[in-house]
Amino acid sequence: MAQRQPGRRASSLVVLDGKSRESAGVVWLVGAGPGDPDLLTIKALKVLQKADVLVHDGLVSDEILALAPAAVQRISVAKRKSRHSYSQDEINRMLIAFALEGLTVVRLKGGDPFIFGRGGEELEACRAAGVACHIVPGVTAALAASANAGAPLTHRGSAQALTFVTGHASHGAEPDLDWASxxxxxxxxxxxxxxxxxxxxxxxxMAAGRVGSTPALIVENASRADERRVVTTLSGLAEAASSLSGPALLIVGEAMALAQAHEPTLLQAILREAQA
Structure with missing residues (x-):
């Protein structure tokens, strides 16, 4: 396929792989889920399979990327901590430029686009540029992590509220959160x-009053074949985290007392055998 540079708006007709495109392009912000391809929604799969351009995160699993058409133009915009292949502003401009060329652009994100996925910023950019933008929700990592561990995020008598927060702030700073709450x-x-x-x-x-004995769970690579779970307490959270290095969630709360230490599920065992 001939390489094209985004940023040039077609007046009326775009040709891609011999197919003329006269209609306006569109951007789809699609949640790929936490990694297990079986957790991809049917709608996400349908949209993925009609993509002309696939702009994907580094956390999207290879199994899910393999579901896209062979002819799709793939662009990785992987972000890992401070190492960014593209800035967010560059990604926004890329999505808009391809859509203005009359193409169907799928922005494939790990988890859900609207849960710490910066999907809101991309949606705003598309709206400002007059580009149609649709959202396909995905299974966020917390849901997969708690399900595999057998620890409900809400539970009568021990978890009447659920809060998602980010532990990541700019330049490696501590997050500015309402610790008392x-x-x-x-x-x-x-x-x-x-x-x-x-x-x-x-x-x-703990300084704000949460007792150190509060159950806690750390899940690395939730839902994937190499998922790891560490059951601990709030006071033991730092030591437990020191043994992990991959993408991980920290979950703190009384309901985490139900969490099971890592034992490979039947599905994970099958996946590992297939990948061997």
Whole structure:
């Protein structure tokens, strides 16, 4: 396929792989889920299979990327901590430019586009440029992590509230959160991108009044064949996190007392055997 540079608006006709395109393009912000291709929604699969251009995160699994058409133009915009292949502004401009060429652009994101996925920024950019933008929700990592561990995020008597927060702030700084609110008992707090900040997060919660014996769970690579789970407590969160390095969630709350230490599920065993 001939390489095209985004940014040139076609007046009326775009040709891609011999197919003329006269209609306006569109951007789809699609949630790929936490990694297990079986957790991809049917709608996400349908949209993915009609993509002309696929702009994807680094956390999207290879199994899901393989579901896209062979002829699709693939662009990785992987972001890992401070290492960004593209800035967010560059990604926004890329999506808009391809859509203005009359193409169907799928922006494939790990988890759900609107849960710490910066999908809102991309939606706003498309709206400002007059580009049609549609959203396909995905299974966010917290749901897969709690399900595999057998620990409900909400539970009668021990978790009447559920809060998602980010443990990642700009330039490696500590997140600016309402620690007093998060320290209240009988609620579950899920911290995304908090592995490197586990020690200060735990210290802040305990200083605000959350007891150190509160059950906690860390899940690395939720739903994937190499998923790892560590059952611990709030006071032991920092030490437990030090043994992990991959994308991980920290989950703190009384309901995490139901979490099971890692044992490969039947599905995970099958996946590992297939990948061997």
């Amino acid at each position: 998060l320290a209240r008992p009988n609620q579950t707090v899920v911290i995304y991108m908090g592995l490197s900040q586990a020690a200060p997060i735990a210290a802040r919660l």
